[in-house]
Amino acid sequence: MIDLSEIHSFLWCETPDAWIEQALQYQDLMLIDHANCEKKAAGTAMNLMYRYVDDFELLNKMSRLAREELRHFEQVIAIMESRGIAYPQIQASRYAAELRKPIRTHEPGRLIDTLIVGAIIEARSCERFNKLAPFLDEELKKFYFSLLKSEARHYQDYLGLAKKAAAGEAIDERVDIFLTLDKKLVESGDSEFRFHSGPVSGE
Template sequence: MTSIAASPAIKFLKQPTTEAWVDRAIAHLDTILLDHSHCERKAAGVALNLMFRYPSYDKLVRQLTAIAREELEHFELVNQWLERRGIALAALPAPPYGASLNAHIRRQEPERLLDALLVSALIEARSHERLGLLAQHCPDAELATFYRTLMASEARHYGTYWVLANTYCDPSAVAERLEALSVIESDILSTPHPEPRIHS
């Protein structure tokens, strides 16, 4: 797949996003914004679900509380952009990306916790990369600035999930599983979804 040479490498990601994704996203910004709203809501839900599943893990609960709060703040900000552009909140079929990654989460502990944290880290890393590309290529200067303001948060989030994985799991197991899941993540995106989405 053709990648964007000028795009800096993002930690954890095996393959950079293609020019074709950028072109399709810029041509369908309203759909990308609506999908972004759904992504922020889902990200908050993921953090909350992990807190409920592992309530005795103090550091996890504390740090994911902060992430859930920030994701909901981003959800509200994206929804303000939707309102500003006259885009109604509506259901939007999800691409297979998230479900395909989640299908590789093992069901027994402690592997389940490890995989859930690393899948979240990879999704946040890809979000960081793609919001950066939108900031770089978006023709609406104000919207581009908005995307740029979210990039640091996405980078912090994927770092937090990775640190939590190393906190609660053996670091050698983290490195080995991250290598495997990062290959899977890039493989999923190697077959482009026909509809424009943040993770398509």
């Protein structure tokens, strides 16, 4: 089992038990949105590769990350297909969009903040997979536990690249801004269940 103590100490809260209960109730919807999250994660990495072509470390790490996220996407849709779960278009949760609102528009602030957000999303995904997996059937439990190592590395890659982009300047204040938002979004009620939503209000 992978040690997630670094991720647990990085994030400011755990996924609420109410979200876990709802994930078990809406497993089809959870898988559909999980597939969407993997596609978006690959797209984010590709966008960074197109935007910041002068950083070979970033290019290499984002290329590997994009390949891994697309592989995870393929694994999710294979599970969906085997279970007869359709893949409709659904609206994204507010989580990622809200988390990105404080991203600065000038460089290098834009890059630093984008990488910090990437680190938090990967850390939250990792924490959520780990907390949810023990309650799932054997196939999903094995699959979600198998994702932990790569998700934890993605978190470390994003955070390391953010520190590098800051060129010696501390990024703690920026990290705190986004972690505050993550905590708020994870703990507050949402209108619809999604992989990165808070608990659905009224359930």
